Amino acid sequence: MSETLAADAPLTAGEIAAIEKAIQRHKDERGALLPLLHAVQDAVGYVPDAAVPMIAKALNVTRAEVHGVITFYHDYRRAPAGRHIVKICRAEACQSRGGAAIETAAAERLGTPMGTTRADGRVTLEPVYCLGLCAIGPNAMVDGRPVAKVDAAALDRIASEVAA
Amino acid sequence: MTRAYVSADMASVALGADAVAAALVARGCDVVRTGSRGLFAIEPLVEIEADEGRIGYGPVGPDDVAAVLDGSHPNRLGDVAALPFFVDQQRFTFARCGITDPLSLSDYETHGGWKGLKAARAMSPQEVVSAVKDSGLRGRGGAGFPTGIKWQTVLDTSAPEKFIVCNADEGDSGTFADRMLMEGDPYCLIEGMAIAGHAVGAGHGYIYIRSEYPLAIDVMQRAIERSAAIVAPFTLEVRVGAGAYVCGEETALLDSIEGKRGQVRAKPPLPAHVGLFGRPTVINNVLSLAAVPFVLSEGAEAYAAVGFGRSRGTMPIQIAGNVRNGGLYEVGFGITLAQLVHEIGGGTASGRPVRAVQVGGPLGAYFPPSMFDMPFDYETFAAKGGLIGHAGITVFDDTVDMAHMARFAMEFCAVESCGKCTPCRIGSTRGVETIDRLIAARDAGRAPAPETVSPGLAKALYSRAPTRQLTSLEAETAIVRDLCDTMKYGSLCALGGFTPYPVLSAMDFFPEDFGGEPAPLANAAE
Numbered sequence: 001m002s003e004t005l006a007a008d009a010p011l012t013a014g015e016i017a018a019i020e021k022a023i024q025r026h027k028d029e030r031g032a033l034l035p036l037l038h039a040v041q042d043a044v045g046y047v048p049d050a051a052v053p054m055i056a057k058a059l060n061v062t063r064a065e066v067h068g069v070i071t072f073y074h075d076y077r078r079a080p081a082g083r084h085i086v087k088i089c090r091a092e093a094c095q096s097r098g099g100a101a102i103e104t105a106a107a108e109r110l111g112t113p114m115g116t117t118r119a120d121g122r123v124t125l126e127p128v129y130c131l132g133l134c135a136i137g138p139n140a141m142v143d144g145r146p147v148a149k150v151d152a153a154a155l156d157r158i159a160s161e162v163a164a
Numbered sequence: 165m166t167r168a169y170v171s172a173d174m175a176s177v178a179l180g181a182d183a184v185a186a187a188l189v190a191r192g193c194d195v196v197r198t199g200s201r202g203l204f205a206i207e208p209l210v211e212i213e214a215d216e217g218r219i220g221y222g223p224v225g226p227d228d229v230a231a232v233l234d235g236s237h238p239n240r241l242g243d244v245a246a247l248p249f250f251v252d253q254q255r256f257t258f259a260r261c262g263i264t265d266p267l268s269l270s271d272y273e274t275h276g277g278w279k280g281l282k283a284a285r286a287m288s289p290q291e292v293v294s295a296v297k298d299s300g301l302r303g304r305g306g307a308g309f310p311t312g313i314k315w316q317t318v319l320d321t322s323a324p325e326k327f328i329v330c331n332a333d334e335g336d337s338g339t340f341a342d343r344m345l346m347e348g349d350p351y352c353l354i355e356g357m358a359i360a361g362h363a364v365g366a367g368h369g370y371i372y373i374r375s376e377y378p379l380a381i382d383v384m385q386r387a388i389e390r391s392a393a394i395v396a397p398f399t400l401e402v403r404v405g406a407g408a409y410v411c412g413e414e415t416a417l418l419d420s421i422e423g424k425r426g427q428v429r430a431k432p433p434l435p436a437h438v439g440l441f442g443r444p445t446v447i448n449n450v451l452s453l454a455a456v457p458f459v460l461s462e463g464a465e466a467y468a469a470v471g472f473g474r475s476r477g478t479m480p481i482q483i484a485g486n487v488r489n490g491g492l493y494e495v496g497f498g499i500t501l502a503q504l505v506h507e508i509g510g511g512t513a514s515g516r517p518v519r520a521v522q523v524g525g526p527l528g529a530y531f532p533p534s535m536f537d538m539p540f541d542y543e544t545f546a547a548k549g550g551l552i553g554h555a556g557i558t559v560f561d562d563t564v565d566m567a568h569m570a571r572f573a574m575e576f577c578a579v580e581s582c583g584k585c586t587p588c589r590i591g592s593t594r595g596v597e598t599i600d601r602l603i604a605a606r607d608a609g610r611a612p613a614p615e616t617v618s619p620g621l622a623k624a625l626y627s628r629a630p631t632r633q634l635t636s637l638e639a640e641t642a643i644v645r646d647l648c649d650t651m652k653y654g655s656l657c658a659l660g661g662f663t664p665y666p667v668l669s670a671m672d673f674f675p676e677d678f679g680g681e682p683a684p685l686a687n688a689a690e
Contacts, residue, residue: 030422030441031403031421031422031423031441032423033423033424034403034404034405034406034420034421034423035403035404037406038375038404038406059423065424068425069423069424069425072408072425072426072582073405073406073407073408073425073426074406074407074408075375075405075406075407076406091337091338091526091576092337092338092485092522092525092526092558092569092572093337093338093484093485093556093558094337095569095572096485096486096558096559096560096561096564097485097486097513097514128376128407129335129337129409129576129579129580130335130336130337130338130339130376131174131178131376132174132175132334132339132340132342132343132376132377133174133175133178133340134337134338134339134340134482134484134485134490134556134558135175135204135482135483135484135485135487135490135491136175136178136179136204136207136490137485139178141376144378145177146174146175146177146178147178148175148178148179149179
């Protein structure tokens with residue numbers, strides 16, 4: 001619910017400037033769309049729907065093409081994420097080390113189901129399929145920082161980090 | 165001042181290496197951040213420089229630093245390279261990883277760097293391509309296609325521009341060799357790509373790295389800047405993926421670099437003829453390109469001298485999952501699974517018996533210990549209904565439910581399918597549903613056979629979807645097999661085409677997890 005509202009909210013002048021800047025930086029590159037979308041998401045935190053026509057015009061492609069790319073790739077968000085992003089690996093190597101239980105425990109401990117943002121907007125819990133740390137799982141990525149051997153104690157630490 | 169070496173590899177960092185490095189700096193040490201040696205059981209690892217060489221301590225935490233510096237720490241390992249995990253390795257590609265400062269150009273040069281590129285530039289393009297052919301090097305991404313033949317095709321195709329693309333979209337669970345190489349020895353990959361550029365007449369290269377590897381992206385970008393003058397006129401850039409597994413498929417990857425949805429292209433035309441932006445393109449895995457400097461500097465014969473059958477050279481094997489000594493083990497082809505899992509890997513981390521290994525990532529087959537005498541070789545694995553893939557071995561103990569792993573294979577395919585072809589897009593979803601019914605039937609004991617419902621009622625209930633009445637174990641098993649057959653032969657690429665490998669191998673080699681021996685559909689339906 002809150003995600004929908006935020007996505008519909010008009011962009012601030014700062015956000016528009018950030019999108020313009022990303023467009024200017026990447027529009028003349030070959031195959032510019034992915035780097036451009038990454039730049040927008042890095043600056044704004046997500047790819048607002050309002051950015052789609054701006055990007056389409058700059059790259060001379062249709063809005064449908066831009067929309068299609070945004071929705072194809074798991075990384076791009078169409079609504080802001082929580083203040084912290086916790087990704088838990090679901091792939092086989094982590095499963096062999098008890099990953100499924102950690103997945104469930106993480107959802108309980110962080111108070112939000114896998115693939116959602118908590119109602120207070122503090123944390124987004126997402127699945128990830130392999131972080132390449134496959135002999136020391138179960139693994140997580142907390143705000144871009146890798147964490148290995150995730151257990152109940154590690155989840156407690158992550159939960160208090162998120163609360164702080 | 166004491167010099168200490170601490171890995172900055174993402175795995176080491178995930179285990180707390182940054183805090184250890186900071187504690188060493190606080191005590192006045194000169195800390196060099198290296199890549200990882202490749203044995204994660206000893207990470208975070210600190211190596212202290214001494215007159216007799218580097219003395220390793222690991223695993224250690226930040227509180228252990230004082231004991232490490234006065235030499236009294238109980239986890240003293242001595243010479244790390246002399247540990248049993250390392251002595252029998254043949255490190256052709258990973259020779260420098262864990263030893264040098266990944267971004268130091270002088271370290272790279274003093275450890276044999278750029279020798280391959282210099283040798284290549286003294287040769288004609290055809291001579292370089294022939295050397296790669298003679299080495300027997302095959303694509304390390306999984307398909308095992310001869311690298312030299314791919315290069316020859318691009319060399320023989322005339323075009324105003326050509327590209328070298330490095331596939332660093334290492335999405336297979338249980339694999340991390342590409343990541344370790346990019347973080348631990350990035351110039352090796354750059355050198356391999358520059359050699360490829362010279363060999364086929366390409367001026368620009370792209371390294372497509374998955375977004376899940378932030379440290380590798382950072383190290384590669386800085387390495388490209390620092391080495392630009394050395395590889396010039398060849399130029400390179402990093403492209404970052406956006407969380408789509410299918411972009412590890414080469415043609416989907418090309419579409420992704422072009423700024424499109426990562427959808428698989430139908431072949432032909434081959435990327436070697438019509439590749440990136442419609443130009444002839446060499447697209448190789450990180451490990452294929454990183455093997456090339458050795459081939460050029462030490463000679464094709466030296467590389468081909470190692471190996472098994474038609475699988476020549478070394479393979480950086482990744483031992484992963486529920487295993488005691490997990491890590492990177494580079495060795496010539498021909499080593500057996502038993503050696504890798506039991507002798508080198510030391511069995512499971514949980515201490516329970518090994519039940520299964522999955523070789524080759526989410527699209528690779530599951531094998532039971534009774535098949536562990538198989539030599540690591542492309543042809544042997546193919547003959548047994550499996551694949552080497554990117555040489556990741558994921559170990560499972562006896563708590564694994566193989567029916568759940570089969571379901572996960574279908575689920576993963578459904579999540580990651582690019583959607584272009586029907587067998588993969590729809591088949592994977594139907595696969596999840598069917599295996600769910602199969603598991604439910606297994607857990608409930610044998611489900612009531614359809615004939616317990618009167619024929620008239622059955623027709624009324626199921627007339628629009630006759631297969632729905634087949635809720636018996638045998639019937640669901642037959643449907644899964646039929647679906648796997650359709651996916652295997654009807655899919656455009658390896659995602660849909662190989663998802664049946666883990667599913668069928670789980671059913672064939674672990675029938676007890678699927679409620680006993682599968683029976684043909686006819687017996688169940690009648």
